[in-house]
Amino acid sequence: RWSLTIIISTIVATGIFVYHTPHQRIAGTPVEAPQRFKHHRYPRQLPTPIYEAASTTTTRETPTTTPATTTTASTTPVAIANTITSTLKEEKKNIRLPRALKPLHYLVKLQPFINGNFSILGYVEVEMEVLEPTLNITLHIVDIITKNETIRLIDKDNQEGAADLVIKKHEYDNEREFYVAHLEEALQQGHKYILSMEFTGFLNDNLRGFYRSTYRDAAGNLKFLAVTQFQATDARRAFPCFDEPGLKATFEVYLAREANMTSISNMPINNTFP
Template structure:
């Protein structure tokens, strides 16, 4: 992680209860204090769909490879870069039932029907199961988290809701900035 300093994560989660999966889209603001062509993050049990770096108005293609055994995601660039950049990653994951990362829980409604909810457990090193990140306690950054859910569902958090937009089939809820 030498020379790579994350300062902010903008993350959108979309839980999909019909198949217990989720889509994720994140933009990580990074300060690269020295030239690098490789960025290594923590990631586990995720499928990376695409990634790229933006520096100013310039888009720099990136190749990603996930080492499941070591729980590391490597982002490789064709050339070395330095300075303030934004790393964009699209990914998917499983809403597991193991109380790790972004997971599902269930309950019975008043009629006895099983219902599901999505919740998180990021302590220790489990944030990496929800989104690519640096999840060591010494690495501090701010977070802007949003949830895209079916419009008949409510998105709640221990943070206040900053805004909520109703879309055709979904509801987009942005939470306050997490420090």
């Protein structure tokens, strides 16, 4: 049996954990049937374990730029060649997100399989404001497999009758932990857009992001927990996001769990239902 808990949060460092003990449900609320997120595009079956899917993930290293010194003609002054090479190295080291977009609000849905293969079914919508025209959207992402066929981008200021904006290329930069959506048309300054996607994550055992832990009850039985540690830059391990302290937003979080488990957050629980 599955229950769904809604948590409203105003900071990215939302603390959530789920543990295997009886929970107190709302009187009269039935829990007879399994329940997953009610979203018409949400996955309806347990995903392939992420550790098996890792070999087929679309994440890849971004092709590196060949230093200018290896292609510059011998007549090029050495000082100029060194300057170009130095600039390329500085650009590669830049791990900050572009400032063309500002996140406003996230809708996050997570379903961790604590008693299964430790995978996570996920869905995220991020509403953002365009501060300057841009042809790409860059988010942080680590140890997450995006389902590219589900990624959508809409203009919130022009939703009625408007088609999805075309994403012509999905790019991954493992070194800088970036996901980049390259667009057919530039986003308009002052407009608000919503990017949404489904993804598969993993409850790691590294004490970072959305991870798993264990304890033993009074009878000595081993129990599993799913815990979050997002501060300062590990929310990207739970869902794709603008994961920098300076890019704060509001959050609406849906957490699915088995009915015999309990979910706790550092923000008030809005509702629990099967």
